[in-house]
Amino acid sequence: MTPVIGICGASGSGKTTLLTGVIAALKASGLKVGAIKHHGHAGPVIEPAAAQHKDSARLAAAGAARVALAHAHGVSVDAPGLAKAGPRALAARLMSGLDLVLVEGFKGAGIPKIEVVAPGAQPLLPSGGQLLALARRGGAGSEAGLPVLDADDPGAVAGFILENLELAAPAPEPVGLFIDGQELPVNAFVARMLSGALRGFVSALKGGGQAGKIEVRLG
Incomplete structure (x- = not known):
């Protein structure tokens, strides 16, 4: 069954902003990610009046x-x-073949979730249960027994999700990053992001579709 994790929070807390960043980071790491958004006021997709x-x-x-x-x-x-199906049922029916499905909303659903909390606000959900962490802008440390993630760092949130859901992301290809001739060590998640972003960019260039080894020099 495809793993499902929720990103929830009050209106205006920054859920969608964080979610889009996390999706991009997970895609860059080589995962196929689906997204489901819960909207309490939307009408039918196929609108009779149109x-x-x-x-x-x-x-x-x-x-x-x-x-x-x-x-x-x-x-x-x-x-x-x-219409009344929960996120797991929706993922099973609509999102087969993916590595992970991220859900915006559904804060009452029985799925692992991260709550995004606006600056100065208090969390909506009680700690414990399936609430894995809180995400705040500039967040760090812990709160109410939960880790606090930095909502401005979607890459770190993506890494937290991979670690907690024990997803087997594709093994990264060898990546070397050098600053003024000195190698800067990078972990597996950063290596996947760098290689995915570079290969995605290069593949869009004329003659770059079958690139093997890639070298980039700045300065």
């Missing part, structure tokens, strides 16, 4: 349990039968 959705909405109204609309930007799916 001209481009008219025929698809008719199929849903006829009783289809699930309707997929394929378009130039991807595929939109309406699945009313999953």
Whole structure:
């Protein structure tokens, strides 16, 4: 079963900002990551009033349990039968084949989670249970028996998630980082991020798609 972890917190606490950074960091480490956002006020994806959705909405109204609309930007799916499903069920039904699914919201769900807390605010959730950590801007140390992560450092939060979920990220390729001729040691997570980011950038360049060894020199 695909591991699921939640990023929750009060409105305006910075959940989405942290989540986007964590997703980017995990992707750079070589993992395939899915995301589910809980929205209490959203309407159907396939909106009956929208001209481009008219025929698809008719199929849903006829009783289809699930309707997929394929378009130039991807595929939109309406699945009313999953409206009350929890994050684990949604991940199992919609996110197969991924290494990890991150969930925004669902603070009451029984999944491991990290709560993002705004500056000066108090956590919403009690410590213990499946609350793994708190994340605050500039955070460090511990609070209420929980580790406090720096919400401004999504790479560190991503590393915490990998460690606590015991995910087997792909082994990093050899990476050497030198500053003024002196080698700067990097751990496996940083090595994966550096190699993933560089290879992603180089692959977009003409002639860079089949790059083997890459050397970058600055200064």
